[in-house]
Amino acid sequence: MKQLYGYPKSLHKIQTKYCGGCGHGVIHRILCEIIDEMGLREKTVITNPVGCAIWADLYFDTDTVQPAHGRTPAAATGVKRILTDHLVICYQGDGDMAAIGTAEMIHAANRAEKFTTIFVNNAIYGMTGGQMAPTTLVGQKASTAPYGRDPDGMGYPIRVAELLAALDGARYIARGAVNSAANVRKTKNYIKKAVQAQMEGKGFTMVEILSQCPTNWSKSPIDAVDWLEKNMIPVFPLGEIKNTLAGTPAGAEGRGSSPGAAK
Numbered sequence: 722m723k724q725l726y727g728y729p730k731s732l733h734k735i736q737t738k739y740c741g742g743c744g745h746g747v748i749h750r751i752l753c754e755i756i757d758e759m760g761l762r763e764k765t766v767i768t769n770p771v772g773c774a775i776w777a778d779l780y781f782d783t784d785t786v787q788p789a790h791g792r793t794p795a796a797a798t799g800v801k802r803i804l805t806d807h808l809v810i811c812y813q814g815d816g817d818m819a820a821i822g823t824a825e826m827i828h829a830a831n832r833a834e835k836f837t838t839i840f841v842n843n844a845i846y847g848m849t850g851g852q853m854a855p856t857t858l859v860g861q862k863a864s865t866a867p868y869g870r871d872p873d874g875m876g877y878p879i880r881v882a883e884l885l886a887a888l889d890g891a892r893y894i895a896r897g898a899v900n901s902a903a904n905v906r907k908t909k910n911y912i913k914k915a916v917q918a919q920m921e922g923k924g925f926t927m928v929e930i931l932s933q934c935p936t937n938w939s940k941s942p943i944d945a946v947d948w949l950e951k952n953m954i955p956v957f958p959l960g961e962i963k964n965t966l967a968g969t970p971a972g973a974e975g976r977g978s979s980p981g982a983a984k
């Protein structure tokens with residue numbers, strides 16, 4: 722009982738600032754459960770994004786860093802390279818990661834930086850009032866796409882997990898969702914695998930998480946979880962997209978102990 726309904730030690734017991742039905746709070750919770758289960762609270766640094774999770778340091782009872790918009794992978798790189806035995810979590814939204822921070826994310830993954838990215842894909846800029854994000858679905862309305870996203874001129878939703886999986890430095894890439902209890906459990910397992918891989922010194926790890934934003938989707942929390950299931954999952958399929966944790970990283974063959982080879 723205590724395990725189910727108690728508070729993880731790594732999560733501050735404060736009133737949430739997130740809107741009703743928002744997925745960020747659930748994601749914070751499962752991340753904190755993992756940090757507690759692995760006994761890593763005193764060794765964790767979380768780099769917050771600019772976005773709705775900018776207040777993450779209010780919730781996480783761990784060390785945190787607040788970099789500029791999209792620059793969390795650069796900050797996480799610096800922290801992890803100095804504190805090599807620490808768990809470093811790079812927490813980002815879709816605007817933060819896949820728009821303004823595209824360069825940082827791609828190069829951090831390509832350099833096989835040994836931190837774990839939690840990428841919260843709610844298909845919208847939540848904090849700033851519902852502008853179109855790189856992950857907004859075709860036809861989905863946003864304040865900057867009032868008639869829906871039209872690929873002619875606005876492009877297509879970016880599948881970040883698949884994009885990063887193409888890079889040799891990325892060792893573990895998975896996509897989960899927090900729209901149902903079953904998906905929350907699976908997502909927690911993905912994060913746990915990524916965290917374990919990081920603590921074993923493997924290369925870049927990322928879990929993309931499809932997450933509800935009822936406020937900016939103009940939906941009730943119940944309708945939002947249904948909408949995610951019916952509309953987002955077909956575009957962003959769930960599961961492990963890449964897992965080279967057991968074997969030799971693709972592209973690393975023959976490079977021996979070259980500093981470029983992802984471990």
Ligand SMILES: Cc1ncc(C[n+]2csc(CCOP(=O)(O)OP(=O)(O)O)c2C)c(N)n1
Binds near residue numbers: 815817818848
């Ligand atoms: C340099 C800079 N440009 C723009 C902004 C405005 N801004 C704040 S949050 C945000 C987008 C956040 O969206 P996302 O990363 O998807 O996070 P969410 O709120 O949806 O969780 C933007 C554009 C900013 N704070 N700094």
Ligand SMILES: [Mg+2]
Binds near residue numbers: 815842845
């Ligand atoms: Mg977003």
